[in-house]
Amino acid sequence: MSPTTEKNVKIAVRGLKKSFGANEVLKGIDVDIAEGEVVCVIGPSGSGKSTFLRCLNKLEDITAGSVTVNGFDLTEPKVDLNAVRQNIGMVFQHFNLFPHMSVIQNIMLAPVELKKKDKPGAREQAMELLRRVGLAEKADARPASLSGGQKQRVAIARALAMNPGIMLFDEATSALDPEMVGEVLQVIRDLAAEGMTMVVVTHEMGFAREVADRVIFMDGGVICEQGRPEDVFGNPQQPRLQDFLAKVL
Numbered sequence: 001m002s003p004t005t006e007k008n009v010k011i012a013v014r015g016l017k018k019s020f021g022a023n024e025v026l027k028g029i030d031v032d033i034a035e036g037e038v039v040c041v042i043g044p045s046g047s048g049k050s051t052f053l054r055c056l057n058k059l060e061d062i063t064a065g066s067v068t069v070n071g072f073d074l075t076e077p078k079v080d081l082n083a084v085r086q087n088i089g090m091v092f093q094h095f096n097l098f099p100h101m102s103v104i105q106n107i108m109l110a111p112v113e114l115k116k117k118d119k120p121g122a123r124e125q126a127m128e129l130l131r132r133v134g135l136a137e138k139a140d141a142r143p144a145s146l147s148g149g150q151k152q153r154v155a156i157a158r159a160l161a162m163n164p165g166i167m168l169f170d171e172a173t174s175a176l177d178p179e180m181v182g183e184v185l186q187v188i189r190d191l192a193a194e195g196m197t198m199v200v201v202t203h204e205m206g207f208a209r210e211v212a213d214r215v216i217f218m219d220g221g222v223i224c225e226q227g228r229p230e231d232v233f234g235n236p237q238q239p240r241l242q243d244f245l246a247k248v249l
């Protein structure tokens with residue numbers, strides 16, 4: 001657990017491999033993600049995007065290689081995974097809000113239970129987060145009464161309540177009706193503008209092109225191509241990326 005000396009690197013992935021049984025899903029990933037960088041990950045279904053993201057906070061056991069986050073090597077047996085995970089917010093395709101709690105209770109839960117934050121302080125911070133995602137008036141509503149886009153914005157606010165230094169998004173807009181995609185992307189866009197370090201798996205190519213500092217194209221468990229969005233989308237080199245873009249653009 002030695003802090004990294006490269007102060008700018010938030011996430012360092014080296015030779016990452018992940019197998020499920022005989023199925024090698026990640027075949028050796030090497031990537032550094034810098035503080036404040038917004039990395040969008042694109043690629044066909046089944047290419048290992050979600051598995052890669054889940055390895056970044058060790059929701060998956062790592063078969064080989066290493067993942068270092070904020071200087072902590074997640075593959076070291078003694079690493080404090082809870083401490084590492086508290087600094088990484090994750091938002092999934094499905095919102096997983098607690099249905100029996102109000103919106104604000106959903107957001108206050110982790111700071112109160114995990115960080116032992118006092119309730120008035122947690123409530124104040126939760127209200128501030130709800131204002132940020134444009135949902136202050138929904139504080140006392142139940143999740144069931146919200147639209148999909150509103151639920152996903154609450155899920156983002158809930159992740160931000162732990163004050164993470166890194167946010168991971170796994171197809172956060174894929175389950176939404178089209179008219180709700182924009183409001184969720186706007187929240188992610190605002191986070192990017194505020195300098196949040198983010199890894200965003202997305203099917204929204206326009207969004208990736210606009211917001212990403214770097215786009216990573218995964219195919220078959222490897223990073224097939226990566227670069228600035230204008231290069232990846234405007235001048236793709238690998239035939240597999242050219243084929244993929246021809247299908248999705």
Ligand code: ADP
Pocket residue numbers: 020023025043044045046047048049050051052
């Ligand atoms: P993507 O997010 O790019 O669609 P995934 O990372 O979800 O890809 O999946 C990559 C491959 O890993 C798929 O073949 C999938 O079936 C397999 N896989 C993912 N999770 C598991 C799991 N928990 N058990 C077994 N196989 C899995």
Ligand code: MG
Pocket residue numbers: 049050051171
């Ligand atoms: Mg996926």
